[in-house]
Amino acid sequence: MRLATVSVDGRARCVAVLNSGARLDVALAARDVAGPAGEALRTGSLQALIEAGPGAQAALAALVAEAEGGRHGGAMAPGGAPLMAPIPAPRKNIFCVGRNYAEHIAEGDRAQKQNVGVTEHPVFFTKPPTALVPPEGDVLVFPAVSTAIDYEVELALVIGKGGRNIPKSAAYDHVFGYTILNDITARDIQRRHGGQYFKGKGLDGSCPLGPWIVTADEIGDPHALSIGLTVNGERRQNGNTGDMIFDIPTLIASLSEGLTLEPGDILATGTPSGVGYAMDPPRFLKDGDVVVCEISGIGTLRNPVRAV
Structure with a gap:
């Protein structure tokens, strides 16, 4: 469904x-x-x-x-009724995973002239519910706050059955379904605050989500989905969820260690290469841009960019 x-x-x-x-x-x-x-x-x-x-x-x-x-x-609902985020008011912050695709790690290390490489464990952070943006809603850029707003298309999963210390073998029993998330990031703010993720990834208008949740029974293998993103029709990201370093069972098992996951919790699973800050020169989002995220088996998530 x-x-x-x-x-x-x-x-x-x-x-x-x-x-x-x-x-x-x-x-x-x-x-x-x-x-x-x-x-x-x-x-x-x-x-x-x-x-x-x-x-x-x-x-x-x-x-x-x-x-x-x-x-x-x-x-039937009115045909013109606008889509909201599938879960418009999550009860908790949205869980996210950083550095989960090898080529994305490599491009980031090159851009920052560092060599962090693959981490031993998943890197988790969160985005507040106030960051949520519906399909066709505005991604916000704040020129007085950041001049380096970037994009990241991600497969997100929605928890159905709650639990703590969930073993990998039971992880999929806890997945209700899948949707698309765009992890909009203020790169300059992220660097300014010591490389920690929350502030740079938690601004208002920084979490487009949707267009809907596809129930888990409709997705045969969540690690065999094409995933990509365009800006103004130009292809920027083009990958496959099979390239994740830490797969979904590993992410759920790791995140739930000593931490209770609850029905409706959202977990974004990382982004492939092609982000704006890693380009030469960097290419960030600006007022009037249109960003479209695509994941096979789910659909497309389109959002315009608006400066405020």
Whole structure:
């Protein structure tokens, strides 16, 4: 399933995107679904659906199958309803991974004239919920704050079943689905603060997310997806998720060591090479640019850039 959140009359509504592109309003379609599953679906919240677990998700899958067959025609969301971030208000910071593609590490080391290389363990940082940007929403640049705003297309996973000290062998049991994240980064701020990631990657408007979450059962192998990014139609990044240094089970196992992951938590898994700061000369985002992220099996995430 492709599950998204749209804005209808100023309210967030969870929808399932059908093969035709029509959007099934989950709360409306679930009017006659009994029990806890129906209660969760009728909230109209994707977060609530994730928290409700397999029973509610199976009930929704049945509704989607019926809608694909022509039923629930009166439960469609307005076609022009704008997409929000799939989880518009995450309960925690968004987890991210740095330096997880070898060619990206190499280009960064060259640009900074250093030789850090591959780390022994994953490098984690976070982005605050205030950084979130919906599909077609503005990536913000603050000329008085930073003159080096960069992009990073990333595969992000969404936790379905919570847990702590999750073993690699059980990691995929905890994945609800996958989406696209653009890790917008103020490189000068990142360097100014000793190379720590949070401040330079946590500005408002620095985390486009979407366009929807594709449930894990639809992605056969999350390490066999093409991943890329264009700026104004020019190809900048072009890679494959199979090139990750630390794979998804390793990331989940490492992050959950002594740290509880909860339903709805988001984890971005790193970016391939082709970022702006590693070019000669560097090429950063500017007012009026349009950035498009693409991951096979998921779709595209498009965002314009606006100076404020």
